[in-house]
Every structure is written in structure tokens, then in C-alpha cells.
Amino acid sequence: MPTSPITPPGGTEADVSLSEVGEFGLITRVTSGRRQPPTTLLGPGDDAAVVAAGDGRVVATTDVLVQGVHFRLDWSSPEQIGRKAAAVNLSDVVAMGAVPTALLVGLACPASTPAAVAAGIADGLWAEADVAGAGVVGGDLSSASTMVVAVTALGSLEGREPVTRGGARPGDVVAVAGRLGWAAAGLAVLGRGFRSPAVLVDAQRTPQPPYAAGPAAARAGATSMIDVSDGLLADLGHVASASGVRIELDRAAFAVPYRLGEIASALGADPLDWILTGGEDHALAATFAPDTALPEGFTPVGQVSDGDPAVLVDGAAHEGEPGWRHFPPA
Structure with missing residues (x-):
């Protein structure tokens, strides 16, 4: 952690509040001595930042995380909240x-x-940005x-066309990369008042x-792709x-990891329901032409066919909610 200019003599950051530190004291604390990637041409400290856009296009997205809805300080450390945001x-x-x-x-x-x-x-925030090769600008x-944390992320297409939700074609293979159901299992554990298993x-x-x-999926020719944030069935429904x-x-x-199955058994839950409908793992789901060699990390889980837009599991519609709903019916 960088040396803090807001730590009182003989004390710690925990001893002072933001009202005592002030806006600019905190800004100095969180920006000093940080490493930026080459795409950051001008970082924090001016009226706006300057970020390189290699081919003249910028991918932009934003999310808002609200305390009590998306995170809890009694469940997560501040650093974990920043990484998640x-x-x-x-x-x-x-x-x-x-x-x-x-x-x-x-x-x-x-x-x-x-x-x-x-x-x-x-x-x-800085730590997770570094993992992805980005900077906080x-x-x-x-x-x-x-408490509200609002983050806007920017990205470079590096000369490629964007992979949207609208390009899936009949005959394509559906594949996923990343973990599914783990965050939902963790939420179930936390909701019961437990703090383990830590994984x-x-x-x-x-x-x-x-x-x-x-990017690997894009280079391989993925026809569509989506971030699995609300649940695989819900997000593939958008595709x-x-x-x-x-x-x-x-x-x-869908293979059920041992720890997922173990905790599901202990809680009387169906681990496959977590895998299909659980959100917040932020895996990727993509479709590829049938003759495409899937990029490393992707596992085939289904196919695209003709028909009215729907997501079926073993030929049948899923019973119950397909995932998280931000505004459920009253």
C-alpha cells in the first residue's frame, strides 16, 4: 500500500474520517505513486484524462454499485469492494x-x-485494474x-470489430469461459451467516x-458474446x-465442482441451479461457428438453433427465474 499522506502522526487511516481528510487529501492518497499502462497518456491530476484509442474507437461501459444492494461492509473488506467494482x-x-x-x-x-x-x-480498484492491464485515470x-461506487471502463478493439449479442447463428456452438455458480454459492453461504468455505x-x-x-474469443471469430452477470440463462436470453x-x-x-456440490448438499440446494441462474461470477458466454477451434478456456455447453428466441435446457424451458432481476415485480 502506498504511503498515506492522510495518516495522523502516531495513528492510522482508521482514526480519521473523510470529513477530516477532505476531498483533495483523499485524492492525493489514492493517486500518488500509482503505475499506469502505456495507454494512459495523461492520468489523474487535470480536468480530464487522456487515453490512447489505437484505432479511433473506444469501448465504454459503466456500472453502479450501491451499499446494501451490491455489497456489504460486514461481508467484504473495502479492498474487495473496490476489486469487485x-x-x-x-x-x-x-x-x-x-x-x-x-x-x-x-x-x-x-x-x-x-x-x-x-x-x-x-x-x-487499482489492484483489479492492474490485473486486467488497465489504469485508473x-x-x-x-x-x-x-455509499455508492460508480465505475466507467474503457477498452480498445485493437482494429477488430466488436463482438455483440446479435451475431449468433443457427448451427453455432455455445461455449462458456470462467466460473459459474461460485458467487451464487458464496452468497448463499454468507446469507446463512457463515464465512467459509473461503473459495x-x-x-x-x-x-x-x-x-x-x-479478446481471444474475438480473435477466434466469436459470432456473439456476453458477460454472465445476472445468470447464464438470463444473459443467454439476451443473446x-x-x-x-x-x-x-x-x-x-456442466460439471459440478466438488466444493459447489458439497455446499449445495449441506444447504439443501441444487448446484446446477446456481450454475445456470446464479449471477456475479462474470464468466463469458460466446457462440462460435461449428468448425471453429474454441479458444483456450472455453467449454462447449450447447448449440444455437432456429426458432423463437428462447433458452432451453435439455429441450425444456427452465422453471423459475432465469437469473437476477434488478427490479422484480412488486
């Missing part, structure tokens, strides 16, 4: 077949928030009654998107609708 955006960038370049961050929180919490969130800080709980706290798999096709999944294609 970065990951959910960076995953959307790679789902377009792009390479992440930069993050812009807006943080709103009560003035009484310990400076250590805000600094920890920033540390997590700017942002904003504001006072609010509830599942940490999957909920800090997702691990397969960053390299997105089916955008492409005007039917997607048919094979239940036997």
Missing part, C-alpha cells in the same frame, strides 16, 4: 472482444466514512447518505473474470433475443 466493468469490456485500457471512478459516501474505507476501495468524490465466499466478494478470454435464435443447452455439459 472494477471487475464487473472490466468484464463488460472484454465481453465485447476488447482489451481494457482505463477506469473512471465516482465514489459517494457519508462524510463520517473512515478514510481507511475509501482508501481501501481505491486500492482494490480519474474520477470524482462526493458526499452522500449511502466460495471470496467468489462472491471478488469475482475473477477471464479477462484474456474475451437469443438480439440474434433472433433459440439457444439449447445440454445439462450434462
